Amino acid sequence: MPGIKDVAERAGLSIATVSRALSGKGNVSTRSRERAQAAAAELGFVLSYHASSLASGRNHNVGVVVPSVHRWFFSSVVEGVSATLLDAGYDLTLYNVSEGQERRHSVLNDFLLRKRVDAVIAVSLELSEAEIQQLLAIHRPIVGIGGPLPGASTIRIDDSGIAQAAARHLIQLGHSKIAHMTGDAAYEKDFRLPGTRQGGFKKAMKDAGLAVRPEWQVSADFTIQGAYASARQLLGGSVERPTAVFAASDEMAIGTILAARDFGLRVPYDLSVIGIDGHELGEVFGLTTIDQDARGQGAVAVRRLLAGLDGVGDPGAADTEFPTRFVIRSSTAVPPVDAVPLR
Amino acid sequence: MPGIKDVAERAGLSIATVSRALSGKGNVSTRSRERAQAAAAELGFVLSYHASSLASGRNHNVGVVVPSVHRWFFSSVVEGVSATLLDAGYDLTLYNVSEGQERRHSVLNDFLLRKRVDAVIAVSLELSEAEIQQLLAIHRPIVGIGGPLPGASTIRIDDSGIAQAAARHLIQLGHSKIAHMTGDAAYEKDFRLPGTRQGGFKKAMKDAGLAVRPEWQVSADFTIQGAYASARQLLGGSVERPTAVFAASDEMAIGTILAARDFGLRVPYDLSVIGIDGHELGEVFGLTTIDQDARGQGAVAVRRLLAGLDGVGDPGAADTEFPTRFVIRSSTAVPPVDAVPLR
DNA sequence: GTGTACTTTGGAAGCGCTTGCAGTTGTGAG
DNA sequence: CTCACAACTGCAAGCGCTTCCAAAGTACAC
Numbered sequence: 001m002p003g004i005k006d007v008a009e010r011a012g013l014s015i016a017t018v019s020r021a022l023s024g025k026g027n028v029s030t031r032s033r034e035r036a037q038a039a040a041a042e043l044g045f046v047l048s049y050h051a052s053s054l055a056s057g058r059n060h061n062v063g064v065v066v067p068s069v070h071r072w073f074f075s076s077v078v079e080g081v082s083a084t085l086l087d088a089g090y091d092l093t094l095y096n097v098s099e100g101q102e103r104r105h106s107v108l109n110d111f112l113l114r115k116r117v118d119a120v121i122a123v124s125l126e127l128s129e130a131e132i133q134q135l136l137a138i139h140r141p142i143v144g145i146g147g148p149l150p151g152a153s154t155i156r157i158d159d160s161g162i163a164q165a166a167a168r169h170l171i172q173l174g175h176s177k178i179a180h181m182t183g184d185a186a187y188e189k190d191f192r193l194p195g196t197r198q199g200g201f202k203k204a205m206k207d208a209g210l211a212v213r214p215e216w217q218v219s220a221d222f223t224i225q226g227a228y229a230s231a232r233q234l235l236g237g238s239v240e241r242p243t244a245v246f247a248a249s250d251e252m253a254i255g256t257i258l259a260a261r262d263f264g265l266r267v268p269y270d271l272s273v274i275g276i277d278g279h280e281l282g283e284v285f286g287l288t289t290i291d292q293d294a295r296g297q298g299a300v301a302v303r304r305l306l307a308g309l310d311g312v313g314d315p316g317a318a319d320t321e322f323p324t325r326f327v328i329r330s331s332t333a334v335p336p337v338d339a340v341p342l343r
Numbered sequence: 344m345p346g347i348k349d350v351a352e353r354a355g356l357s358i359a360t361v362s363r364a365l366s367g368k369g370n371v372s373t374r375s376r377e378r379a380q381a382a383a384a385e386l387g388f389v390l391s392y393h394a395s396s397l398a399s400g401r402n403h404n405v406g407v408v409v410p411s412v413h414r415w416f417f418s419s420v421v422e423g424v425s426a427t428l429l430d431a432g433y434d435l436t437l438y439n440v441s442e443g444q445e446r447r448h449s450v451l452n453d454f455l456l457r458k459r460v461d462a463v464i465a466v467s468l469e470l471s472e473a474e475i476q477q478l479l480a481i482h483r484p485i486v487g488i489g490g491p492l493p494g495a496s497t498i499r500i501d502d503s504g505i506a507q508a509a510a511r512h513l514i515q516l517g518h519s520k521i522a523h524m525t526g527d528a529a530y531e532k533d534f535r536l537p538g539t540r541q542g543g544f545k546k547a548m549k550d551a552g553l554a555v556r557p558e559w560q561v562s563a564d565f566t567i568q569g570a571y572a573s574a575r576q577l578l579g580g581s582v583e584r585p586t587a588v589f590a591a592s593d594e595m596a597i598g599t600i601l602a603a604r605d606f607g608l609r610v611p612y613d614l615s616v617i618g619i620d621g622h623e624l625g626e627v628f629g630l631t632t633i634d635q636d637a638r639g640q641g642a643v644a645v646r647r648l649l650a651g652l653d654g655v656g657d658p659g660a661a662d663t664e665f666p667t668r669f670v671i672r673s674s675t676a677v678p679p680v681d682a683v684p685l686r
Numbered sequence: 687g688t689g690t691a692c693t694t695t696g697g698a699a700g701c702g703c704t705t706g707c708a709g710t711t712g713t714g715a716g
Numbered sequence: 717c718t719c720a721c722a723a724c725t726g727c728a729a730g731c732g733c734t735t736c737c738a739a740a741g742t743a744c745a746c
Contacts, residue, residue, distance in 0.1 A: 014696040
């Protein structure tokens with residue numbers, strides 16, 4: 001396995017010059033640079049990542065912690081993060097911490113802290129202030145997406161605001177019997193958003209003078225299949241049926257639409273459904289939604305991080321609100337004229 | 344930032360002993376170990392990853408190259424890989440190379456080769472023999488999942504066999520007008536599976552003496568929405584309608600079911616649909632499928648790799664066939680008695 | 687020719703660990 | 717009590733680069 005020394009010998013240069021030539025830093029004459037590169041190519045030599053990192057103190061590697069790459073939002077964010085990072089010449093170390101708290105804990109300690117990443121992006125993960133301070137103490141900038149990170153920089157959407165907007169959309173169409181499908185308690189643990197969106201929903205309802213009926217507050221695990229099951233309860237159960245459902249995510253909205261179809265309900269004539277996300281499948285279902293461009297959020301998070309790593313970077317606790325886009329399709333309409341329960 | 348030296352001083356031990364105590368290798372008295380650990384904890388010290396790697400020559404890091412973590416199969420594999428790797432104390436460096444060839448190329452050269460990973464797992468990526476040899480030349484074991492990697496170790500399912508099984512299932516139910524939805528040409532580039540599955544389908548049809556009608560061979564991009572569009576053409580177009588559709592993936596099967604519903608076709612009474620994958624959503628749609636346990640494949644790939652890194656490991660080109668499971672649900676049934684076209 | 691200001695180079699000192707080797711201590715057998 | 721042997725421990729030599737520093741070369745104006 002060739003080392004930089006071999007390249008230097010072959011190129012008739014010193015190790016120092018070869019290093020500068022290959023890394024592109026410092027002044028090297030064109031002639032030397034070419035020689036060094038040629039020699040490196042001939043030997044099939046590439047700089048050792050670890051040696052470079054150790055000597056320079058830079059890693060070019062950022063850690064990304066997500067609850068599960070299998071979920072729409074997280075994998076979208078990871079794609080955005082990955083593309084931006086790759087472009088910048090950074091590696092992405094993925095920590096998929098689905099297994100719960102103790103795993104998450106060990107990840108933080110054994111991995112992130114080992115100076116192996118320059119920064120960390122935490123997606124929808126609620127780190128304690130102590131954990132954040134620990135990271136910041138060793139100069140590891142950290143930016144959070146979609147989760148509250150006290151003391152750290154975060155990028156997030158206006159969950160309460162868009163929930164209100166979604167609810168208002170239904171209200172303005174004339175709906176008053178509006179159900180809300182929120183996230184599960186299991187999810188809430190690390191992920192406060194369900195509550196925030198629910199809060200926005202309630203506020204909009206209250207502002208419009210509408211009642212929030214407890215039997216129309218259902219929850220699911222943010223998946224299509226989970227929402228489908230919940231929606232079957234809601235729409236097929238013995239309670240009066242709402243004329244509209246606001247689901248806290250597109251996947252849950254889709255689950256709701258599928259359940260509605262099962263009961264012969266036509267969306268939007270018998271039931272309006274609105275979601276939040278901008279899921280690719282939204283189009284197939286004609287889903288009205290609020291697009292939050294998860295990929296874009298990932299990209300922005302990276303740029304923020306990189307700016308902090310290269311330049312002077314902001315002190316840390318900047319909180320950026322990412323813009324969203326209301327997408328009106330065909331799953332929402334005015335309520336049926338005789339909004340009476342089927343049975 | 345404390346170094347091992349500080350820990351050594353504080354613990355009243357030598358650097359060497361602290362290193363051994365903290366890494367768990369070599370003989371250290373219980374007393375020394377405890378002291379070292381205590382001192383490290385007090386100082387908030389953790390070993391530097393890069394320094395350890397450089398000095399020991401081991402990375403404890405494997406690179407995972409996938410076309411897109413946003414897709415069901417890949418994110419499933421990544422989850423399996425991630426969990427297994429984390430358990431073994433390895434980091435996972437993710438290369439999401441969705442952007443195409445040139446990106447993939449630079450990833451291989453600039454990242455993977457820089458000695459920063461101990462091994463590579465390539466998911467559904469077709470590396471050239473030269474690329475593989477390059478990797479193997481620097482002692483980077485490589486295992487492929489779902490893609491042909493000449494000269495490397497691979498784990499895969501019997502695509503042709505399960506396609507035949509799926510088709511036979513329909514045939515045995517009495518279907519003869521069977522359509523096949525295969526993967527797109529765009530996908531085929533790095534991912535030979537569509538062709539293999541299509542081959543299996545054709546073989547089963549031929550074996551049963553049934554005609555493979557070109558107008559019933561459609562393709563999509565492996566997504567629900569893509570398949571939905573294709574299926575609308577197939578089912579709503581002017582050609583005679585098949586009584587069953589075998590889709591090369593569950594997502595495409597689901598897209599087909601959605602399209603069928605649009606046309607008022609009842610699955611399975613008017614149309615049988617079968618997929619391949621074991622997608623979570625399969626249950627909601629009652630989809631008959633062949634479960635390939637993608638997570639499991641990821642886990643097996645890691646174990647294979649780790650065995651090769653720790654122990655002596657097999658020479659390389661072992662090809663493991665991963666078992667699949669036929670899951671019969673409610674999307675397949677006998678064909679309608681009067682299988683005449685609707686129009 | 688001389689001086690000034692760069693640009694280019696190489697020497698060598700680390701970066702923060704791991705580990706071979708040799709020395710020290712402890713233990714049970716003879 | 718002595719000796720062989722094992723269990724520890726510390727020293728110091730790297731691992732393969734980056735980069736500070738000083739030396740050397742270049743260019744141009746005076």
